[in-house]
Amino acid sequence: MQRRSLLLAGAALGFASAAHAQGWAPTRSMRLVVPFAPGGAADTVGRLLAEPLGTALGQTVTIDNRPGGGTTIGAQAVARSAPDGLTLLYATPNVQILNPHLMRSLPYDPQKDFTPVIAILRAPKLLVVRPDFPAQDVAGLIALGKSKPDGLTYASAGVASSGHLAAAMFGQMAGLEMLHIPFRGTAPATQDVMAGRVDFMMDNIATLLPLVRDGRMKxxxxxxxxxxxxxxxxxxxxxxxxxxxxxxFNYLLAPAGTPPEIIARLNTVLNEILDSPALTSRFEILGIEKLGGTPQALEAMVRAEHDRWGPVIERGGIRLQ
Incomplete structure (x- = not known):
């Protein structure tokens, strides 16, 4: 009887918690902080999420663009916000995974100042060269790089950009000597690769695949x-x-101390949004993979990625001032 009473009590607590999570709703408008300028990929996806999230929760969700500082300005704004579920951060790997390795100091604690909400998407990258480049595959590119006295050159959208880090890891794993040519954005980087002034680059599939389909890149x-x-x-x-x-991969964070029932409600609603046909179709058009899942799974993913990229950044001597 005692065991049965404990089980019933546990079940009651579980139902109460679920009801509480289901019942939470914001009392005023929410904001989704995007640590980039309007018009970029993060801003685009943030806006795709904001409208259905607001509809599901009964409040407007506004996009608050806070660019600068390698995402630190937007991240700091969220870290200092009230933990009431009304402020969320659209996070890229910089916030918790890369910046701790790239910067000597941060204006926030990347682990202690945030609570994980949900993983949003994963975006593959393409390794591309100009159409008449002599290598026809990855093995050919590696062989060419090892045969050239000065090695290969590669372009990126800037120092410590995702394309820079991916190409650096590629070179390290392949044992190549390579020279990094950073640009101010993806567009000028692709132009110099297409023109043959730089050997190759890596960047998100949504950006590069149309150029491949048009025959302007290989x-x-x-x-x-x-x-x-x-x-x-x-x-x-x-x-x-x-x-x-x-x-x-991109994901959402809330300020540390946000109550578990609020996190649970946000996670449930956002999983439903990610599974919706409208968002699934849009993600397919953009060439990106939806993720979703639990806050615990996101936390483990962030931790694993943090540990994986540390040695790459250290070996490459990559730093942001």
């Missing part, structure tokens, strides 16, 4: 462990370099 491989749904004909780089895998 893709040698995709960064994910498995073929990308948007370009299943392209082989994963990991088939040539075992263990190589990379995909930029």
């Amino acid at each position: 893709a040698l491989g995709v960064s994910t462990a498995d073929p990308a749904a948007a370009a299943p004909e392209l082989p994963p780089i990991g088939r040539t370099l075992p263990g190589f895998h990379d995909a930029s």
